[in-house]
Amino acid sequence: MPKSALQPGAVIDGFTIGECVHAGGMATLWSVTHADIASPLLMKVPRVAEGEDPAAIVSFEMEQMILPKLSGPHVPACFGTGDFAAQAYVVMERVPGDTLYKRLPELPLPYEEARVLVAKIATALADLHRQHVIHHDIKPSSIMFRPTGEAVLIDYGLSCHRHLPDLLQEEFRLPYGTAPYMPPERLMGTRSDPRSDLFALGVLLYFFTTGMRPFGETETLRGMRRRLWRDPYPPRQLKSDYPPWLQEIVLRCLEIEPVWRYPTASQLAFDLGHPDQVRLTARAEKTKRDPLTTVWWRRFNRGLVQPETKSDVAVQLATSPIVAIAIDVAEGADELNGALRVTADRILATLPSARLACVNVLKLGRITIDRTLDEQGNNKHIDRMVALKHWASPLKLDASRLTVHVLEAIDPATAILEFAEVNHVDHIIIGARRDSVLRALLGSVSAKVAAEAKCTVTVVRPPRLVARAEEAADAATTQAAS
Amino acid sequence: MLLAFFSDIHANRQAFAACLEAARAKGAERFICLGDIVGYGADPEWSVDTIMALVEQGGLAVRGNHDNAVAVSSENMNAEAQAAIEWTRGRLSAAQRRFLAELPMMVPDDDRLYVHSEASSPARWRYVQSTADAARSMIATDAQVTFCGHIHRPTLYSMSVTAKMTSFIPTSHAPVQLLRGRQWLAVAGSVGQPRDGDPAASFVTYETQTREITYCRVPYDIETAAARIRANGLPPWLAERLAIGR
Known part of the structure; x- marks a missing residue:
């Protein structure tokens, strides 16, 4: 194995070596710069000299394989690797601050x-x-x-x-x-x-x-x-x-x-x-x-306790998702809420480690000053929580798998999307309202959620038969009125 | 350069054609056959002709035990394999048989070695079934990466400088960089008769610049391949096993 040529000022594969910032038991860290990369960089170099722990080499090989595969804000970005044939190193983003x-x-x-x-x-x-x-x-x-x-x-x-x-x-x-x-x-x-x-x-x-x-x-x-x-x-x-x-x-x-x-x-x-x-x-x-x-x-x-399970x-991860279900507790949503429960039940039955977050949006007026109490003096927030728990009770979920959340927002779709983002929700279940004047005016909450969510969205509608019966009733009413 | 490896084609035209197409779509520039072009399947002529053409264009091929049995001498084989060998021998032309008989047992290529079974004694057709088998092969060669087939189950072995072994069942289509610090033995899966429970045809690509190996799976027309085995009077089990990948 060639001797390490590392010293300040040396250039390896386009990276110019700066100061040594850390010398640990397994590796040393150097600050490096590269003409094409603006962000601060660190070069990690394993200790491979005679008499060093062979674990240092294997650990370094592991890091060399894994780091380039990772992405996102929770890992240091990787900018290059060099193998043991010349100079072993990994160059990564230098995250500012301390551990x-x-x-x-x-x-x-x-x-x-x-x-x-x-x-x-x-x-x-x-x-x-x-x-x-x-x-x-x-x-x-x-x-x-x-x-x-x-x-x-x-x-x-x-x-x-x-x-x-x-x-x-x-x-x-x-x-x-x-x-x-x-x-x-x-x-x-x-x-x-x-x-x-x-x-x-x-x-x-x-x-x-x-x-x-x-x-x-x-x-x-x-x-x-x-x-x-x-x-x-x-x-x-x-x-x-x-x-x-x-x-x-x-x-x-x-x-x-x-x-x-x-x-x-x-x-x-x-x-x-x-x-x-x-x-x-x-x-x-x-x-x-x-x-x-x-x-x-x-x-x-x-x-006797338990054999190792592979x-x-x-x-x-796939069998333990966080499922969020948006429930409208307003009157007249019974059919839809029943359909939502059937869908939730099916999904949860196949995934025993999944947890369900029941979400309801308490809509705030754009101009009016909202009061937390309704006309009868009840706390709206608590009422909604009670209603959500009532909706969920037929699912007979263990309490550790169920949570209820009342969000206060002007725009329900945005509130649901934000909740999903912040809580790493894997699957949103949401009901679609029947065609109505209100929906035509306000736009569809479910359509916006389905279009903009970063996770899977299931849009649930009440069973066809019910919808048709209601339409027939509506038609009859209209006819009677005319 | 992107290399594509095909092992254990076993005269399965539908599987081999699907793999070739997939490898070309990935940009493979050089094709290497790791042996067992014939045996079991119903299209030995087409399979041998295709490999001959690839070799003429700069590809490489090594001899497998079935190629050897058809062209040189029958060895100890189970009854079904033996029946397929006899049938195949009758189908191939003298030129095709000569091509098989003249295939080399091993081919070194840069820091790589290509062999059908394993490198320690290739003519014994031993299977690489464990890290001990893999170690025996790796110790017998200076090549940094050995590519072989024969067992029909994809596996990737490595040996560190201190002779510690690792074995790994590769994830399909996930590239793995073969680090220079250790020796590697890449056992390719089978194109024409997978036995790892996944009936899809299996081949391997290797990028010489980045040293990344990728195990690939391709769905193919199993029904037609199986129907041709039955129509040619070959043992029915050879057709049945294609659908279950065992």
């Missing part, structure tokens, strides 16, 4: 700040998983934030991409990664479950809100294995003011079995975005760790 690691002295953070922060990371993870990549090294030093607010995930040396060979599969006898963030299934050799990243993010959320690492700082395999049976102290035991909804989220991320965690990062981001809608279970109430009998059972029945990132 989250810099914030460790400030821990614990206020709950609200941590909620917003981790929601952004979950959103970034969801985007990464959609690109068929499991990060496998989520921790404060692999997370940065753009000036515009989006989380950026860096360091793909331990990642795996569903469409690329996993070069790390036989490389290490021991699980490789960062011990405090290591998910239990990784200790058992599983590298194919995207929910591993949710566990690591749960560790981060726990750490950032309590100031303590849930499984300590042990680096030994023996120490790490304890998390296969021993649950962490519930945050409420450490901090009496810890919000139950937050503990629910944290402990769900830290479940030993991946199947008990959130099915997708999008669903985690959804809960972090709507803390008032988080369904509280026994997790939220815990003030002590599991009793020793439970722990022992887990420890000595490990093999999970595919894409399949898992």
Whole structure:
């Protein structure tokens, strides 16, 4: 292998080397410039000298394969790679600022700040998983934030991409990664479950809100294995003011079995975005760790718990969508709402991990001053929530799969589109009103949503028979009147 | 340059024609046949003629065990394969048989090697079924990338400088860059008789500049290919298995 020719001023494949900005255990980072690229750049160069950890090479190869395949605001843009034949490197966008690691002295953070922060990371993870990549090294030093607010995930040396060979599969006898963030299934050799990243993010959320690492700082395999049976102290035991909804989220991320965690990062981001809608279970109430009998059972029945299920990132995402359904609770929408329920029921029946967000738009007048109370003095907002829950009750959904949202907006279509965008909705179900004077005047909400949404939209109409009967009735009325 | 690899065509005209068309549409400039042009299928004459024409235009071809059995000597084969060999032998002209008999066992090309079975002892027609089999082949050659077929199931193996192996079932149409730091063994799927559960015809492209390999699948007229097998009195299972890709 040729000796590294790296020094300030040298030019490699058109990139001019600047200063060395970081020298880590696996790689060094250099600031570089290129005549055709305006944005600030970083060149990452692996340590490959004699006596260095061979893992550095394999990790670098992984990053070299994965980075050019990624796109979007949540990853550093890749501008070029060089292989080991000449000078191995990856050139990527230099994201300004520091990693989250810099914030460790400030821990614990206020709950609200941590909620917003981790929601952004979950959103970034969801985007990464959609690109068929499991990060496998989520921790404060692999997370940065753009000036515009989006989380950026860096360091793909331990990642795996569903469409690329996993070069790390036989490389290490021991699980490789960062011990405090290591998910239990990784200790058992599983590298194919995207929910591993949710566990690591749960560790981060726990750490950032309590100031303590849930499984300590042990680096030994023996120490790490304890998390296969021993649950962490519930945050409420450490901090009496810890919000139950937050503990629910944290402990769900830290479940030993991946199947008990959130099915997708999008669903985690959804809960972090709507803390008032988080369904509280026994997790939220815990003030002590599991009793020793439970722990022992887990420890000595490990093999019985559950065989490893082969999970595919894409399949898992596809079977766990967030479905938003727009419901008009006004009178006279019964047929349409019935049809909407039938459609929702069919979709949910095939996707047991899907969750349903029922959305209603409380239309604001353009000129009038709106009052939150109706003529009878009832709170309109709460009335709508009650109506939405009533609509959903025949679906018999587990409360953790259902949320209701009343949006206040002048333009319902825009409100629904914004809701879908912010909450990473995968599928919108919306009813189409029958032809009417009102629709002709105002335009169709469903048409606008179907045309402009970035996800799948199903437009539902009441069954034909009903429509025809109503038309006949209308016609009869018209005739009688004339 | 974009190379296109066709392995285990097995006289399936419909599958081979579909793959050729797809490869040309992708911009393939050079065509390489990884062996087993004949056997099993009902169109050996057309298949051999097509490969002969491609070779004349600068393409390459290596010998497969079925090509060898038809043109040189029958080897140990199961009854169905043997029946197809006897039938095929009667269909081919002397010139076509000579072409098959003179095919090389291995062809080196730049930092690549083309072989039907594997590189350690190609005449033994061993299957690459595991990382151990792949390692044996890779150790036997200096080539950085070996392309082979024979097993009818697409797989991509690699070996690191410290001799650590990886195996990977490729995702169709997703390019993979074959990094220079390791040796690679690309097992192409079968054009004319896929056995990985996907009945679509399989071929591979490789871009020599970017070092990107892409495993491709093409749907083709299975009914016609199967009907021609039955109409020619070949064993019915050879027709049935096309539809299930086993």
